[in-house]
Amino acid sequence: MITFRDVHVTYPTGTKGLDGVSLEISDGEFVVVVGLSGAGKSTLVRAINGLVPVTAGELEVNGRRVDGASKRELRRLRGEVGMIFQSFNLVTRVSVLNNVLMGRLARTSTLATLVGAYGSANKDIAFDALERVGIIEKAYTRASQLSGGQQQRVAIARVLAQQAGVVLADEPVASLDPPTAHAVMSDLRRVQRELGITTVVNLHFLDLARSFADRIIGMRAGKVVFDGTADQADDSVFEDIYGRSLRADDVVAAPPVTIDPEDRA
Amino acid sequence: MTATATERLGERTPLRPPKPAPRWAMWAGVGVAAIISVYCLWAIEFTLRPLVTDLTNGQEVLRQFFDPNWAFAWRVRDQWLVTVEIAVIASLIGCAFALVLALMASRVTAPTALYRVMKLVLAVQRSLPDLAWVLLFVTVVSTGPLAGILALIMFNIGVAAKLTAESIDAVDPGPVEAAQAVGANALQRARVAVVPQVMPSFVSYSFYVFELNIRASLVIGMGGGGGIGEVIRVQLASFSYANISAVVAVLIVVVFALDQLSRTIRRRLI
Numbered sequence: 145m146i147t148f149r150d151v152h153v154t155y156p157t158g159t160k161g162l163d164g165v166s167l168e169i170s171d172g173e174f175v176v177v178v179g180l181s182g183a184g185k186s187t188l189v190r191a192i193n194g195l196v197p198v199t200a201g202e203l204e205v206n207g208r209r210v211d212g213a214s215k216r217e218l219r220r221l222r223g224e225v226g227m228i229f230q231s232f233n234l235v236t237r238v239s240v241l242n243n244v245l246m247g248r249l250a251r252t253s254t255l256a257t258l259v260g261a262y263g264s265a266n267k268d269i270a271f272d273a274l275e276r277v278g279i280i281e282k283a284y285t286r287a288s289q290l291s292g293g294q295q296q297r298v299a300i301a302r303v304l305a306q307q308a309g310v311v312l313a314d315e316p317v318a319s320l321d322p323p324t325a326h327a328v329m330s331d332l333r334r335v336q337r338e339l340g341i342t343t344v345v346n347l348h349f350l351d352l353a354r355s356f357a358d359r360i361i362g363m364r365a366g367k368v369v370f371d372g373t374a375d376q377a378d379d380s381v382f383e384d385i386y387g388r389s390l391r392a393d394d395v396v397a398a399p400p401v402t403i404d405p406e407d408r409a
Numbered sequence: 410m411t412a413t414a415t416e417r418l419g420e421r422t423p424l425r426p427p428k429p430a431p432r433w434a435m436w437a438g439v440g441v442a443a444i445i446s447v448y449c450l451w452a453i454e455f456t457l458r459p460l461v462t463d464l465t466n467g468q469e470v471l472r473q474f475f476d477p478n479w480a481f482a483w484r485v486r487d488q489w490l491v492t493v494e495i496a497v498i499a500s501l502i503g504c505a506f507a508l509v510l511a512l513m514a515s516r517v518t519a520p521t522a523l524y525r526v527m528k529l530v531l532a533v534q535r536s537l538p539d540l541a542w543v544l545l546f547v548t549v550v551s552t553g554p555l556a557g558i559l560a561l562i563m564f565n566i567g568v569a570a571k572l573t574a575e576s577i578d579a580v581d582p583g584p585v586e587a588a589q590a591v592g593a594n595a596l597q598r599a600r601v602a603v604v605p606q607v608m609p610s611f612v613s614y615s616f617y618v619f620e621l622n623i624r625a626s627l628v629i630g631m632g633g634g635g636g637i638g639e640v641i642r643v644q645l646a647s648f649s650y651a652n653i654s655a656v657v658a659v660l661i662v663v664v665f666a667l668d669q670l671s672r673t674i675r676r677r678l679i
Contacts, residue, residue, distance in 0.1 A: 193590055223592035233583035237605045246601055250592030257597045299587075306591055 145171055146192060146310065146342065151201035151211075153187050153366075161187030161196065163366035171309070172340040174333065176353040176374075179363035180386055185346040188363065189312045192344065193225040194218045206309060223250025226303030226341075228332075230315040232295040236288035240279070240298050243287050244270040247305030266305075273304035276335055293324035300332060304339075311336070313345040317352065322396045325349075329356050349396040350382050473650035482655040485640050489663070492636035495557045495629070496622035502558075503565025504615040508604075510566060511573035511611075517585060518577060518599040528574070535567035539625050543632030557634025561625065565618045569611075576610040577603060609678045616671040623667050627660065 146169040153161035161184050169175055177185045190196040191203060191210070198211040208221050226247070234243045248266040249257060256262065262270075274280040277297040282290060287298060296316060303311050316332065317325035333356050336343045347353045353360055353374070360377045362370030362385035370377065370385050383389055449455075512518045514527035537545075542560035550556050584602040593601065630638015637656060644652045 195586070195590060219592040219594060221592070222590055225590075227587070227590040229583065229587060231583050233587035235584045235602055235605050237608070242601075246588060246593070247591055249588065249597050249601065252597075254594060254596050257593075258600050302587070302591070 145169065145204075145206060146344070147202075147204040149202040149204075151191065151203050152199050153184075153191055153196055154199045160184075160366045162191065162198075164201070165366070165368055167361070167368065167371070169342060169344065171342050174336055174343045174356065174358045175345070175361060176357035176359070177344060177346050177361045177363060178348065178350065178353050178382070178385060181348070183363040184366040185348075185363055186314055187366070188361075189314050189344055189346055192310070192312055193222050193227060195227075219250060223306065224308055224310065226306045226308035226311040228296070228299050228303060228311065228313040228316045230318045232292070232299050232319075234287040234295055234298055234302075236286070238287065239284050240274070240287055240290070241267070241270055241283040243298050244273055244301045244305050247273070247302040250306070269307070270301070270305050273301040274298075276304055276338075277301045277331055291324075292320050293328055296320065296328050297331060300328075300335065304335060309342060311341050311343045313343065315346050315348070317396075318348070325352065325396050332356075349394065350377075350390070351395040353377070470650050474654040476651055477655035477658055478649075478651040479655050481649075481652040482659045485637070485656070488637045488640050489659075491554055492623065492626040492630070492638070493667075495554050495561060495634070495636050496619055496626065499558050499561030499565055499622055500615055500619040503562040504569045504611070504618060506562070507566045507569035507573055507614075508611060510570040511577055512599050512603070514570060514574040515577035517580060517582070518595065518603055520595075531567065531570050531574070534563070535571060537563070537567075539564045540628050540632050543629055543634045547633040552633035552635070552639075554635035556632075557626075557629045557636060560629060560632070560634055561622050564625070565622065568621065569614050569618050572614045572617075573607060573611050576607045576614075580606040613675040613678045616675050620664075620668050620671050624664050 146167070148165045148167040151162050151165045155161055163184075165184075165188065177188055179185045187196050191198055192205060194210050194213060201211065203210040205221060205225060208217070210218075210221065213221065235246075245262050245266060248262060248269065252262060252266065271280060271283065274283055277300050279290075279294055279297050279301070282294065282298075287295060290298065299316075311332075313332065317328050320328060329352055332343070332345070335341070345356075354377060355374075357374045360370065360372060360374055361368055362377070362381065364385055364387060370381055372381075379390055382394070386394070510527065510531065514524050514531055516524050518524075519527065539560060542563045543556060546556040546559040550559065580603055584606065585598055588598040588602040626636050627638045627641060630636045630640065631642050633639070633642075637660060641653055641656055644650075644656070
């Protein structure tokens with residue numbers, strides 16, 4: 145359960161990231177946050193694990209207060225909250241397995257980390273996570289040799305290795321081509337259902353938002369301007385959120401089944 | 410086609426911005442530099458005359474120099490080995506320290522107060538040249554390879570820590586953020602997300618430092634730090650120019666060869 149009570153985030157530059165957001169996200173929900181860039185989507189997601197500090201209001205994640213938490217408390221919280229990034233954020237020079245093992249850092253001693261001794265229990269968890277996203281055979285491959293879609297699956301496995309109850313994803317498919325974007329979103333949605341993970345995803349493609357979300361939250365200028373089910377979010381709702389008429393680049397594309405490589409030439 | 414292109418260019422000419430006037434500050438700078446140079450020449454009474462008038466003085470020395478005693482260069486083979494050994498040990502130890510210090514001297518891996526202090530400490534430490542370190546350690550541990558090793562370690566820390574810290578400043582922040590987001594502490598972030606990223610540069614700097622150490626062996630030995638430089642110092646004291654020229658010639662070859670070897674390895678790393 146994630147609870148926002150009148151949360152404000154003001155950046156040191158004076159920019160308002162969040163402007164009085166109140167929300168409740170229940171356990172196991174798959175929430176998609178939409179809005180134009182600069183609307184506060186990223187701030188909303190990053191406030192949940194404390195990467196962006198809350199300047200006013202209360203924010204609670206699974207009973208833990210995020211605002212005002214000490215460094216130590218924040219680290220403990222982050223151990224239970226996974227995060228997926230637009231640019232994957234893998235350490236590309238090391239193996240896929242080592243990247244997934246990063247998910248175990250909050251439960252690994254500093255000394256063990258420094259010498260690289262994660263232990264067999266952690267390795268088992270990492271291999272399970274890789275199996276779940278279907279790239280276990282790449283475990284000993286350097287992350288740099290993987291395609292974008294595979295790299296994002298490694299990032300999902302890293303989150304699974306955390307055995308996190310909450311997963312945050314900040315534009316997870318914005319760097320991927322349309323068919324891969326669909327495939328990665330499907331994977332994320334599948335493991336989310338299998339494990340009942342509360343998930344908050346930022347997306348700017350409205351078709352992806354509609355087809356994957358349980359619930360859609362629309363943001364504009366740091367405020368929540370829409371909160372409803374995917375069915376309720378029709379085109380007029382999106383036009384309202386975006387504050388303009390819809391354009392071709394607001395959708396990612398047709399799902400992969402309808403794309404024939406022969407036709408694209 | 411060409412006509413229209415010219416025409417179009419012609420039309421565009423009035424749109425060109427006016428060329429900015431040369432900055433007076435630049436000309437003032439050139440003037441000041443010229444005045445300082447002339448003053449310096451005058452102050453040390455600079456003249457090239459001795460080069461012509463005293464040319465014959467060095468004749469005997471030059472004659473010996475161009476008749477190198479190659480056998481001598483081989484007779485001191487143990488000292489050549491000492492030079493390489495000093496360089497290897499000093500590079501290994503110096504760079505190991507440098508990596509730790511570099512992690513403390515970058516904003517990516519260290520708190521603001523620490524990295525500011527460390528950058529300052531490293532800058533001060535670097536301001537002492539290799540010869541100064543040798544002279545310092547010779548007074549502490551007396552002449553010999555140990556003084557040379559300690560001096561080069563200090564010198565290497567200065568060079569490698571600065572370069573590595575700059576590489577750390579420039580790492581991709583994404584993996585570091587990801588490590589932060591999984592709840593890793595600062596040391597874990599450094600080890601898991603930063604060190605793998607700077608490893609190729611760091612190893613490359615270590616080889617570079619080794620090159621510098623071989624090149625510095627002359628200065629190190631002259632200062633009393635052991636190795637082939639020591640041999641040159643002794644020969645210089647006994648005016649054995651034929652021996653010196655042989656050693657210097659071999660030194661040039663050795664430095665060049667090790668330079669090339671190390672450069673080849675470095676190129677494969679990045």
